[in-house]
Amino acid sequence: MKTILATVAAIALATSVNAATHTTTAGPDVGPGAGESVVFDFNQATPELSGNFNLVTGTSGTGAAPLGDTTQYLVVPGSGSSGAATLDLSGFSNPIKSFSFYWGSIDTYNSIELLNGANVFQTILGGSLPPATGNQGSPATNVRAFFTLGAGENLTGIRFVSDNLAFEVDDFAISSVPEASTWAMLLMGFGMIGFAARRGRPTVVSA
Numbered sequence: 001m002k003t004i005l006a007t008v009a010a011i012a013l014a015t016s017v018n019a020a021t022h023t024t025t026a027g028p029d030v031g032p033g034a035g036e037s038v039v040f041d042f043n044q045a046t047p048e049l050s051g052n053f054n055l056v057t058g059t060s061g062t063g064a065a066p067l068g069d070t071t072q073y074l075v076v077p078g079s080g081s082s083g084a085a086t087l088d089l090s091g092f093s094n095p096i097k098s099f100s101f102y103w104g105s106i107d108t109y110n111s112i113e114l115l116n117g118a119n120v121f122q123t124i125l126g127g128s129l130p131p132a133t134g135n136q137g138s139p140a141t142n143v144r145a146f147f148t149l150g151a152g153e154n155l156t157g158i159r160f161v162s163d164n165l166a167f168e169v170d171d172f173a174i175s176s177v178p179e180a181s182t183w184a185m186l187l188m189g190f191g192m193i194g195f196a197a198r199r200g201r202p203t204v205v206s207a
């Protein structure tokens with residue numbers, strides 16, 4: 001009976017944690033997590049990015065450079081006092097297991113929406129990564145934010161939303177997935193090993 005109860009509890013626990021979780025590391029940026037690589041550094045325009053945004057360097061009236069970041073970064077909104085920009089991740093092989101980015105001067109009115117196609121399956125508020133005071137010079141509010149996706153979650157895009165000035169982002173990274181060509185080479189390699197193994201084995205002739 002104890003075993004059954006433990007199993008039921010384990011299943012309940014497993015299903016209840018089916019959502020992206022997050023942690024942070026204080027700035028300046030420590031870079032991507034284990035198994036991740038930067039796929040967007042925002043140093044140039046990219047077709048995957050759409051919406052109300054700007055790519056800027058340094059601190060101006062609309063965006064504050066994330067602590068220690070001297071490169072170009074993403075700022076939302078690009079015009080007006082609120083807006084959203086979407087980063088299309090559908091070109092990457094799924095499942096994406098984790099992602100991270102350098103989040104400058106976190107504000108409570110910043111949020112990210114995790115997308116599967118047009119569907120928002122989770123919203124994470126800036127206020128859930130305290131202290132979200134918007135402080136531009138504090139390591140506590142300029143952090144590498146790490147997100148681990150829940151089981152079965154299919155991430156195809158991220159929407160950066162800001163209801164005021166501003167949401168600053170740089171060096172967006174995802175868990176690296178081997179490219180199709182890498183898989184083809186791996187499979188070819190396995191095939192050759194298999195062929196060699198078969199050749200080396202004495203042929204058994206059944207009577």
Ligand SMILES: [Ca+2]
Binds near residue numbers: 041071073171
């Ligand atoms: Ca950059």
Ligand SMILES: [Ca+2]
Binds near residue numbers: 104105106107167168
């Ligand atoms: Ca900010």
